[in-house]
Each structure stands twice: as structure tokens, then as C-alpha cells.
Amino acid sequence: MAACSATVPDKNTSGDNLYEPRVTQEFIDWAWPAYKFKKTEWDEGFGWENVADTDLPLARILNSIWLLNYSAEDYTNEDYNSNALHWACRYVREQINELWARCGDGSAVATTFSDRIELYSLCFYTKDVSGRAETLVHEARHRGGKPHNAKFPAGSTFGAGKNGADANWDYEGAWMYGALYLWWFYADGRRTTTALREAAKQRGNVVIDNAFATHPGFTIV
Numbered sequence: 001m002a003a004c005s006a007t008v009p010d011k012n013t014s015g016d017n018l019y020e021p022r023v024t025q026e027f028i029d030w031a032w033p034a035y036k037f038k039k040t041e042w043d044e045g046f047g048w049e050n051v052a053d054t055d056l057p058l059a060r061i062l063n064s065i066w067l068l069n070y071s072a073e074d075y076t077n078e079d080y081n082s083n084a085l086h087w088a089c090r091y092v093r094e095q096i097n098e099l100w101a102r103c104g105d106g107s108a109v110a111t112t113f114s115d116r117i118e119l120y121s122l123c124f125y126t127k128d129v130s131g132r133a134e135t136l137v138h139e140a141r142h143r144g145g146k147p148h149n150a151k152f153p154a155g156s157t158f159g160a161g162k163n164g165a166d167a168n169w170d171y172e173g174a175w176m177y178g179a180l181y182l183w184w185f186y187a188d189g190r191r192t193t194t195a196l197r198e199a200a201k202q203r204g205n206v207v208i209d210n211a212f213a214t215h216p217g218f219t220i221v
């Protein structure tokens with residue numbers, strides 16, 4: 001039984017049907033400690049007992065971790081001098097301390113605390129596979145010392161005037177890191193589909209248009 005009441009969106013559109021067969025036991029055995037999953041936070045309905053069930057949070061985030069690690073053409077290159085397709089997987093691994101799943105109260109996609117990152121239903125069930133990867137990159141950037149430092153601009157779909165925005169692109173905050181990842185996934189993501197890349201572009205532009213107090217002045221085209 002699932003822990004959270006959620007409608008599971010179409011798994012072809014979300015990419016879960018494409019990525020799930022790639023998540024082998026060997027991959028899980030590597031990713032589990034690398035991304036600091038805490039077992040007691042992923043069992044009892046979150047997927048630990050049914051790791052291939054993409055109705056459940058664990059399989060859905062494992063799909064995103066696979067995407068995060070294997071979307072660069074030469075994915076063994078994790079150099080920070082390469083583009084984000086290469087280093088984002090490493091950045092998340094280096095920043096994350098514990099990874100927890102929660103249903104959440106519907107107000108946030110995820111939250112970074114001093115001792116853990118919590119992912120919520122909004123992450124698991126409203127975002128596609130690359131969008132969940134964006135969330136991991138975003139939260140990892142908070143761990144890396146970049147809290148949000150501004151209010152959302154007028155007209156923002158994230159809540160105009162509320163705290164939670166980044167001042168600008170050059171702050172290199174969580175929104176910038178997430179958008180940058182989606183941008184590269186759109187531009188050069190491998191082992192995926194044109195439709196998923198297009199969706200990443202759209203999501204990236206939602207972030208660019210709504211999450212910065214001062215608009216970056218460009219969009220992904």
C-alpha cells in the first residue's frame with residue numbers, strides 16, 4: 001500500500017516507463033549509499049519493499065538518479081569544468097547527507113534541513129523524471145550554502161511577493177542550478193526522448209520566468 005494518497009500521472013509522459021527497466025539491482029546497490037538513502041524513511045509504503053513499483057516514491061526517484069548519472073554522452077566524465085550534465089550527479093552526491101521521503105503537506109516539493117533532505121509527494125507525483133532530478137540538484141545547492149535570498153516577482157506562479165526566490169541568476173543559487181541542469185538536459189541529454197527533453201525545456205523556462213526577483217533576461221530556446 002502506498003504511503004501517500006496521490007494520483008500517479010501517465011508514466012510514458014513522465015518518463016518512468018522508459019527509465020525503470022534501466023534501474024538494475026546493481027545500480028540500486030550503488031545509488032543507495034551514494035545518495036544517502038535512509039532505509040527507515042523509505043519503507044512502509046514509500047517503496048523499499050517494492051523497488052521496481054513506479055507507483056511508489058522510491059522507484060520514481062531512482063529513475064531520476066539514473067537520469068542524473070547517465071544523460072551525458074560521456075557520462076564517466078564528472079569534471080566540474082564540463083557542463084552540468086556531467087557534474088550535477090557528483091554535486092548531489094557530494095552535498096547530500098541523508099535522503100528522506102515524506103508525503104508532505106502540499107506546500108513544498110522538498111525541504112533541505114541541516115541533517116537531511118526531504119522529498120515530498122509534489123516531487124514524486126507532479127514532476128517528470130528530469131524534474132525530480134532538478135529537485136535533487138536544487139536541494140543539493142541549498143546544502144552547498146545557498147539559501148533563497150529574495151521574494152518571488154510580480155506574477156510569479158510560485159507566489160508573487162513570497163519568500164523563496166533567488167535574487168538573480170548570478171547568485172548561482174538553487175533555482176539557477178536546477179534550471180541549468182534542465183537546460184543542458186534539453187540541449188544535449190542522451191538516452192532519453194525528444195518529448196522528455198522538450199518537457200525539461202518548458203520546466204526550465206517556468207523556473208527562469210518565475211523564480212528570480214530579477215529576471216535573468218533570457219529563456220531556453
Ligand SMILES: [Zn+2]
Nearest residue numbers: 138142148174
Ligand atoms: Zn529551494
